[in-house]
Amino acid sequence: MEPLPLILAPMAGFTDAPFRLLCRRLGADRTVTEMVSAQAMVYKDRKTATLAKIPEGDDHCAIQLFGHDPAVMGEAAAMLASGDYAGVSYAHPPVAIDINMGCPVRKIVASGDGSALMQNPALCGQVVAAVVRTVRIPVTVKIRAGWDKEHVNAVEVAAACVENGAAQIAVHGRTRNQMYAPSSDNGVIRSVRQALPANVPVIGNGDIRSVADALAMVEETGCSGIMIGREALGNPWIFAAVGAVFAGQTYIPPTEDEIRRTAMDLVAAIVQDKGEEAGVRESRGRAAHFIRGMRGSARMREGLNRACTLAQVREILQD
Numbered sequence: 001m002e003p004l005p006l007i008l009a010p011m012a013g014f015t016d017a018p019f020r021l022l023c024r025r026l027g028a029d030r031t032v033t034e035m036v037s038a039q040a041m042v043y044k045d046r047k048t049a050t051l052a053k054i055p056e057g058d059d060h061c062a063i064q065l066f067g068h069d070p071a072v073m074g075e076a077a078a079m080l081a082s083g084d085y086a087g088v089s090y091a092h093p094p095v096a097i098d099i100n101m102g103c104p105v106r107k108i109v110a111s112g113d114g115s116a117l118m119q120n121p122a123l124c125g126q127v128v129a130a131v132v133r134t135v136r137i138p139v140t141v142k143i144r145a146g147w148d149k150e151h152v153n154a155v156e157v158a159a160a161c162v163e164n165g166a167a168q169i170a171v172h173g174r175t176r177n178q179m180y181a182p183s184s185d186n187g188v189i190r191s192v193r194q195a196l197p198a199n200v201p202v203i204g205n206g207d208i209r210s211v212a213d214a215l216a217m218v219e220e221t222g223c224s225g226i227m228i229g230r231e232a233l234g235n236p237w238i239f240a241a242v243g244a245v246f247a248g249q250t251y252i253p254p255t256e257d258e259i260r261r262t263a264m265d266l267v268a269a270i271v272q273d274k275g276e277e278a279g280v281r282e283s284r285g286r287a288a289h290f291i292r293g294m295r296g297s298a299r300m301r302e303g304l305n306r307a308c309t310l311a312q313v314r315e316i317l318q319d
């Protein structure tokens with residue numbers, strides 16, 4: 001089977017610089033940052049800039065932007081693409097600006113951002129056009145199937161985006177109202193693939209938990225690339241596993257020791273970035289994804305929830 005690009009899905013609270021770097025090292029061809037607020041950038045919010053940090057080695061990273069006002073989106077995209085913004089730091093320039101048209105969270109859609117944009121395909125096109133006008137790197141878009149099952153309009157939205165210059169469309173096969181259940185619908189991804197010009201990549205996303213799921217995504221949709229989110233949180237080796245099948249190679253899964261060591265290295269990198277207190281607090285949930293299913297994982301999780309220092313986390317993960 002022809003190798004297709006494997007992309008780490010953007011996940012707020014998870015796809016920070018250390019995690020993206022880990023996935024890139026383990027076989028993700030591309031990564032995407034956590035979503036960055038266009039409005040906050042235009043207000044010159046300093047904390048927001050820390051989301052747009054690209055470390056050495058994360059050399060195929062797109063920055064995701066959310067918002068709904070074309071002018072604000074254009075202005076923020078220009079700052080992100082050029083890196084001309086206090087606090088933004090790039091070891092590698094971003095390879096694309098990705099526009100979030102999929103986030104279902106109430107607070108986001110209440111402001112007209114994320115998947116709320118899909119209720120207005122013309123506005124989707126205007127947002128893309130405004131961003132395309134202000135940056136020289138490709139502009140990509142991530143959408144869902146639609147708002148709800150009465151309004152499955154991924155094809156219309158994708159076409160509006162492409163007509164206005166979008167270079168790639170990633171589709172998560174659920175509506176906004178479905179949030180994360182029931183299962184993602186590959187049929188809608190296939191419809192987008194069939195509707196768009198062949199030279200515009202359509203990336204399939206949703207519920208890829210295994211190599212078999214990845215192969216089914218390719219076969220059922222004809223997609224041009226694969227985007228994996230939640231499975232990677234505790235199993236970043238999924239990229240290597242899928243990549244090996246594409247390359248006709250054998251995949252050797254990590255040992256339990258390697259999994260624990262990788263979780264520990266990730267926590268250490270997060271602590272280095274965010275400081276010990278915030279880093280350890282945030283890392284509790286992050287490390288828990290790695291130990292899921294291991295013998296003694298419930299006890300380890302309890303320990304992680306009480307841990308306050310990096311040394312305590314190390315002790316629990318090495319126990």
Ligand SMILES: Cc1cc2nc3c(=O)[nH]c(=O)nc-3n(C[C@H](O)[C@H](O)[C@H](O)COP(=O)(O)O)c2cc1C
Pocket residue numbers: 009010011012013014034035064100101102103142172205206207208227228229230231
């Ligand atoms: C915790 C979490 C945070 C997410 N944050 C974002 C985000 O910032 N931007 C975005 O476009 N999608 C976001 N998503 C959606 C994912 O990118 C992806 O579309 C979704 O999880 C389905 O893929 P999966 O089944 O492989 O996880 C998020 C999902 C999760 C679970």
